[in-house]
Amino acid sequence: MQTQKTWWGNAFIDSLEAFIDSGRLQRGRAYRTDSRMLKFDIKANRIEASIRGNINPYFGITKEPRYRVSLAFETITSKQWQAIIAKLCDNPGWISKLMLNEMPENIEHAFGKIHFLPESYRDIRASCSCPDDANPCKHIAGVYYRLANILDRDPMLLFQLRGLPPASLHKALQKTELGQVFSAHISTADKVEIEYQDHRYSEFKITARGESAGPANAIGQTQYWTMTDWLPPQKDEAITEINASLIKKQGDYPEFWTRSNSFIDAMEEIYSTTKRKNNKTLS
Numbered sequence: 001m002q003t004q005k006t007w008w009g010n011a012f013i014d015s016l017e018a019f020i021d022s023g024r025l026q027r028g029r030a031y032r033t034d035s036r037m038l039k040f041d042i043k044a045n046r047i048e049a050s051i052r053g054n055i056n057p058y059f060g061i062t063k064e065p066r067y068r069v070s071l072a073f074e075t076i077t078s079k080q081w082q083a084i085i086a087k088l089c090d091n092p093g094w095i096s097k098l099m100l101n102e103m104p105e106n107i108e109h110a111f112g113k114i115h116f117l118p119e120s121y122r123d124i125r126a127s128c129s130c131p132d133d134a135n136p137c138k139h140i141a142g143v144y145y146r147l148a149n150i151l152d153r154d155p156m157l158l159f160q161l162r163g164l165p166p167a168s169l170h171k172a173l174q175k176t177e178l179g180q181v182f183s184a185h186i187s188t189a190d191k192v193e194i195e196y197q198d199h200r201y202s203e204f205k206i207t208a209r210g211e212s213a214g215p216a217n218a219i220g221q222t223q224y225w226t227m228t229d230w231l232p233p234q235k236d237e238a239i240t241e242i243n244a245s246l247i248k249k250q251g252d253y254p255e256f257w258t259r260s261n262s263f264i265d266a267m268e269e270i271y272s273t274t275k276r277k278n279n280k281t282l283s
Contacts, residue, residue: 003029003145008103009152015117016144020136028141037146038066045161047071047147051139053130065130069143072125073118075163080114085169089176099173099182101166103155116162153254 004010016025030036031051039050053065076084087110088094097104108116118124126140136144151157156166173179254263 004148005152006155007105008155009148012117012148012151012158013144015119019118019120024134024136024138025141025144027138028136028143029145031139031142032145032149036142040143040146042150042157042160045073045075045163047143049139049143049146051142053139067128067130067139069128069139070126071140071143071147073161074123074125076114077163081164084110084114085172088169089173089179092178095173095176095178096182098156098169099179101154101156103158116158 003013013025036052037049038052039048041048047070049069049071051067051069053061053067055061055064088098088107091104091110094104094107094110115123121135126135126143128137128139130137130139132138156169159166159169174183
C-alpha cells in the first residue's frame with residue numbers, strides 16, 4: 001500500500017516491510033502526527049523522539065504516558081563511501097539528480113552489496129521505553145513513518161543517516177566536470193531572465209506584508225490579492241516582482257505544505273479558478 005507522497009518515501013517503507021511485519025508497522029501511522037510526536041530530533045545517524053501514549057485504566061494506566069524512542073542507523077564506512085561516490089560520479093544521470101537534491105530511482109545500483117535502504121534489523125537499532133517488547137512497537141513504527149514523511153521532502157537525509165553528510169556528497173560531485181557545470185548553472189539560475197509566456201501563471205507582485213497583487217484592472221489600478229480579499233497597498237511598502245517559477249521551485253511537496261495533494265497542482269487550481277471568475281478583469 002502506497003502511504004507516502006513520493007516514490008522515495010514509499011521505497012523506504014517498502015524496505016522496512018521486507019523484514020518487519022507490515023501489520024505491526026502500520027499500527028504506528030497514527031503516532032507520526034504532531035499531536036502524538038512531542039519531540040523528534042535528528043543528529044548524525046541517530047533519531048530521538050518522545051511520543052504521547054494512551055490512558056488505559058484497564059491496564060492501570062490512569063495518567064498519559066510519555067515514551068522515549070531511539071533509532072540508530074548503521075553507517076557505511078568512509079572507505080566504502082569512497083567506492084560508492086566513485087560510481088555515482090561515473091553516471092551523469094545520478095550526478096544531475098543528486099545535485100538538485102533529488103534521489104535517482106536506480107541509485108541502489110551504485111551501492112552493490114552495500115545496500116542503501118534498510119535491509120534487516122541490523123541496519124537500524126531501535127528501542128522504546130514502552131512495555132511492548134516487540135520490535136517495532138507502535139511508537140517505533142510511528143517514528144519510522146514520521147521519518148518517511150521527512151524523506152518525502154528531503155531524500156538526501158538518508159545519506160546523513162548512513163554516515164555521509166549531504167554537503168560532503170555535493171562537494172565530491174562538484175569535483176567532476178559535469179558537477180562543475182551543474183554548480184555553475186544552479187548558482188546563476190536566479191539571475192537568468194524568465195520568459196513569462198513559457199509559464200502558466202501570470203506575473204504577481206508581493207508586498208512587504210506578504211500580500212500579492214495581480215495585473216492592473218480595467219482602469220489601470222494594481223489589485224492586491226490575499227487568500228480572502230482584495231486590499232489596497234499600504235504607504236511606504238516595498239513591492240518586489242516575482243513570477244511562477246518561484247512556485248514551481250518549491251516542488252510538489254515543500255516543507256510548509258502539509259496536505260496530501262501536490263502544492264503545484266493546488267496552486268494551478270487556485271489560479272485557474274481565479275482566472276475563470278475574473279476573466280473580464282484579467283483579459
